[in-house]
Each structure stands twice: as structure tokens, then as C-alpha cells.
Amino acid sequence: MPVNQLFSRDSDNFRPSAIRAFARLINDPNIISFAGGVPSPETFPAEMLAEIAAEIIRERKAVALQYGPTRGLPGLREQIARICAGRGFTASPDDIIVTTGSQQALDLIAHTFLDPGDVVLVELPTYIGATASFLARSADLAGVAQDEDGLNPRSLREVATQLIREGRRVKMLYTIPNFQNPSGRLMTQARRPEIVALALELGFLIIEDDPYGELVYTNQADTTPLRAHDAENVLYLGSFSKILAPGLRCGFLVAGQAIGRKLEIAKEAADLCSGMLDQSIVEEFCRRGALPAQIERVRSFYRGKRNLTIQALERHFGGRASWTSALGGLFTMVTLNGAIDTASRIAVAIERGVAYVPGGPFFVDGSGANTMRLTFAKETDDRLREGIARLADLFNEETS
Ligand SMILES: Cc1ncc(COP(=O)(O)O)c(C=O)c1O
Structure with a gap:
């Protein structure tokens, strides 16, 4: 055949x-x-990473070179919880899953939530890596307009209500509110609670992808995530790729208990756990206070x-x-x-x-x-x- x-x-x-x-x-x-x-x-920061890597491989081989927990190293999840607090929202280490870059989080979310023909709302324009994950589960994509203030809530309501009226299953909105890839735009804070409320009203999840929020070049930008407005309906994705090094393949997702448990099982099937050496290095880098x-x-x-x-x-x-x-x-x-x-x-x-x-x-x-x-x-x-x-x-x- x-x-x-x-x-x-x-x-x-x-x-x-x-x-x-x-x-x-x-x-x-x-x-x-x-x-x-x-x-x-x-x-x-190659020198510091080299020093940390050498120390970890010699002294913590039973953790760093071993399989580990699917959700990620507990110490790293504590560090990530602190990072989230610094970004303006509360996340318990139990709400966090360490992923192989935020790209894996996108794939796990797509696998866990999308059936063929389900609709994902995305910004016009949006990140191609995310649309690839959604398309790979045979979802349909519907574009929502942006303007200088980011995703336009009026367009979001129009597009979503029209699709729902047509009997389509609108499962989620995928958004990159901070310095979006590819547009570089920042969604204003005024829009964020409105978009969260709209998603709750119309019954879809928000996937908030935030790899660029810390890369800010002005004092005037408020990058507080949408997750700060709602801890249940918004799944938050973070990444060390742009602030530390993408080769470490270290990202994370923040979700409530019920969703987190499903995603954890999806991750078990995908890879058992993300790289323990990578996670040990990132944990130690953060523990030394070197991230700021x-x-x-x-x-x-x-x-x-x-x-x-x-x-x-x-x-x-x-x-x-x-x-x-x-x-x-x-x-x-x-x-x-x-x-x-x-x-x-x-x-x-x-x-x-x-x-x-x-x-x-x-x-x-x-x-x-x-x-x-x-x-x-x-x-x-x-x-x-x-x-x-x-x-x-x-x-x-x-x-x-
Ligand atoms: C918006 C967005 N999301 C996710 C990713 C994937 O990043 P990671 O290296 O964390 O998998 C990228 C990478 O460029 C990106 O631009």
C-alpha cells in the first residue's frame, strides 16, 4: 500500500x-x-549558563540527567510562580506546567480542546507556529481585526457571534497581547478586561501567549496579562526563549486545576517530561537571582x-x-x-x-x-x- x-x-x-x-x-x-x-x-548569558550546567551535571545528576515530573521540577515551578507575580497575576506552583517551549503548550492545548471543524479565533495577523498547531488538529481559523490598540473587541464580538449563530463551535481565542508576533503591537489595558468579559459571555477560552512581555523598551507600556483579570478562562503561556535562550526549550503554561490535569495527561503521552537538564539550569539561573x-x-x-x-x-x-x-x-x-x-x-x-x-x-x-x-x-x-x-x-x- x-x-x-x-x-x-x-x-x-x-x-x-x-x-x-x-x-x-x-x-x-x-x-x-x-x-x-x-x-x-x-x-x-553563555558563561553563567556554562558554569551552572557544569555544576549541575556533576552534582545533581540524579535529577538533571534523569526522567522527572511531567509538570516540571517543583523548584522551577516555584520560580515561575514568582515570575508570574512580578508580571501582575497570582499563580500557584500547582497551576503551572513546564513545557518544551511555549510551542509545546500550544500543541497540547490544540490536542486537548480541538475537534475537526472547531473554530479558533486569531488576530489578523497572528503567529504562524500557533496556527500550525491548530490546523494540525483540523480546526478552522477565523480572523479578528487589530488596530493600533491591539485586538479590536468590536470585531471579536462580531466575528464570534456570527459564527455561533451559524452553529459553529467557537472554542478559543488565541491572542498575543504584548508586542505581538508579527505586528509588534501592544494591546491597551483598557481592552483587556473587555475581551476577557466577552469570552466569558460567549463561552470560549482565551489562550494568552506572552513570550515578549518582558522585552519592553519604554516606561509607558503596561503589559499586565489578561490572566490578571480572570484566572479560570484564560490559559497563560510564558517562555524563557526570548529572555534567556531558546535552545533551553523552556516554556510554561498556567491553567486551573481541571484544565491543568487534562493538559498534564496530554503531555505524559507527548514526551513524559520536558528536558530535566534544561529545567535544572533555568531553575538555578533564577534561584541565583540572575534573571532581572x-x-x-x-x-x-x-x-x-x-x-x-x-x-x-x-x-x-x-x-x-x-x-x-x-x-x-x-x-x-x-x-x-x-x-x-x-x-x-x-x-x-x-x-x-x-x-x-x-x-x-x-x-x-x-x-x-x-x-x-x-x-x-x-x-x-x-x-x-x-x-x-x-x-x-x-x-x-x-x-x-
Ligand atoms: C508568539 C510566539 N509564541 C510562541 C513561540 C514559541 O516559542 P518557544 O521557543 O517558547 O517555543 C514564539 C516563537 O517565536 C512566538 O513568537
Whole structure:
């Protein structure tokens, strides 16, 4: 029997990532890359991690090199509970499950809640890794509009009520309120309780994904999570990837007891437990009190790059495009004036030594062709300036 007759129905809905396809390009030194979305290795506290890793492997091998609890190391869960308190909401260590990056939390949630045809509400645009997890369970995705203040509650009500009226099962809203990937937007605090109340009224969960909330470059940004407004209906996802190092694959989810228990069993089936060496290292890093200074370092590393990128955009794209202010996180999203398809220009861009991610794949409704996601995480200051100038030349003819 041909092997493709053996694949599951869900596997028809597996989607390769449109962003990872660009990963090859971002390591070519001849290309100035605004593509990819990975943190700069310069922010990784390698020396301290090396020292902690050596100590842990020698002295705590019975924990760090052994299988461990599915929910994660108790000491790390206590540290995470403190991190949550610092972000403005209460989580008991018993409410926390350590995951293999927050990506695993997305997959476990999708597996646990979604049947084929269930609807997940997502922001326009949204993170492709999350939509891949939802699609892999054969869910349908419905887009909700954003504006400068983040997810628009009026659009949320309209889209959700229409679907419910049509008899669709709207299971959850997936949102990235703090410095969203890909748009870089921050949802205002005024909107957060309204969105939480709406989800309760219409009967769906909120999946709050918050890997960028600590990467904040201004005093004016209030990143208090939606979870602070409701501990039952909001599942909170955090990650050490952007504040420490993604190779540690250490993320976490916060959920109440009933949901947490289901997710824990799903995780047992997925991997028994996440890496104990990774968790031991992160726990020790936090226990030494090193995280706040690390976060400060990460912020100051990106703050300058963000400022420089926005200035270069003003200089080269003023009047020809708009872009999000990216007061935190790793991305700004540029919308070009006019009907330009950024995907159609990528091959020429690469010939000219500059790369970006076309915005279209981030929009589940097929819009966004004239947008592109730029990350300021990777390049040196000079190359960031030069790269924006090259992009401006590239789009010059169409936008002027
Ligand atoms: C919004 C969002 N969620 C989740 C992830 C996955 O992160 P992790 O490394 O914690 O799995 C990313 C990674 O870029 C992301 O941008």
C-alpha cells in the first residue's frame, strides 16, 4: 500500500512554516536579514549558563540527567510562580506546567480542546507556529481585526457571534497581547478586561501567549496579562526563549486545576517530561537571582536596535508606508502604500542582499499582501541602516 494512504486525516492539514523556510537565508553573511525571528546569541548569558550546567551535571545528576515530573521540577515551578507575580497575576506552583517551549503548550492545548471543524479565533495577523498547531488538529481559523490598540473587541464580538449563530463551535481565542508576533503591537489595558468579559459571555477560552512581555523598551507600556483579570478562562503561556535562550526549550503554561490535569495527561503521552537538564539550569539561573539583570541586558540590547530601525524607516519610507511602533518585542510590521505584493519581491530582495518575511502568511483571511515583518534582532546597527535603505530602493518604484 502506498504510504500516503496510511497518513492520518489530520496530517493533511499539517503546514510547513512559511518563516522557517527563510531560515536558510538568515545565515548568509551577504544578506542583511530582517527575516527570521530568533533572538541574538549576543544576549545569551553563555558563561553563567556554562558554569551552572557544569555544576549541575556533576552534582545533581540524579535529577538533571534523569526522567522527572511531567509538570516540571517543583523548584522551577516555584520560580515561575514568582515570575508570574512580578508580571501582575497570582499563580500557584500547582497551576503551572513546564513545557518544551511555549510551542509545546500550544500543541497540547490544540490536542486537548480541538475537534475537526472547531473554530479558533486569531488576530489578523497572528503567529504562524500557533496556527500550525491548530490546523494540525483540523480546526478552522477565523480572523479578528487589530488596530493600533491591539485586538479590536468590536470585531471579536462580531466575528464570534456570527459564527455561533451559524452553529459553529467557537472554542478559543488565541491572542498575543504584548508586542505581538508579527505586528509588534501592544494591546491597551483598557481592552483587556473587555475581551476577557466577552469570552466569558460567549463561552470560549482565551489562550494568552506572552513570550515578549518582558522585552519592553519604554516606561509607558503596561503589559499586565489578561490572566490578571480572570484566572479560570484564560490559559497563560510564558517562555524563557526570548529572555534567556531558546535552545533551553523552556516554556510554561498556567491553567486551573481541571484544565491543568487534562493538559498534564496530554503531555505524559507527548514526551513524559520536558528536558530535566534544561529545567535544572533555568531553575538555578533564577534561584541565583540572575534573571532581572539578564532581562535588563536583553532590553538594552534591543532598545537601541529598535530605535535605529524606526528612525531608518522614517527616513526612507516616510509617506510611502506605515509601520507599528514596536515599543517592545522583536518586530515591526510595515504596510506599504498601494497594492504591492511583498512576496513577489522577495527573490529580487535576496539578489540585492536583503531579506524580510512577507506578511501574507500571517493573515488567515488572505489579506496582508502589502505587509512585511521586520525583525531588528539580528543585525549590527550599520547593517540595519543599510538594510532599510536597500528595502526602500527595492520598493521605491511601486510606492513613490
Ligand atoms: C508568539 C510566539 N509564541 C510562541 C513561540 C514559541 O516559542 P518557544 O521557543 O517558547 O517555543 C514564539 C516563537 O517565536 C512566538 O513568537
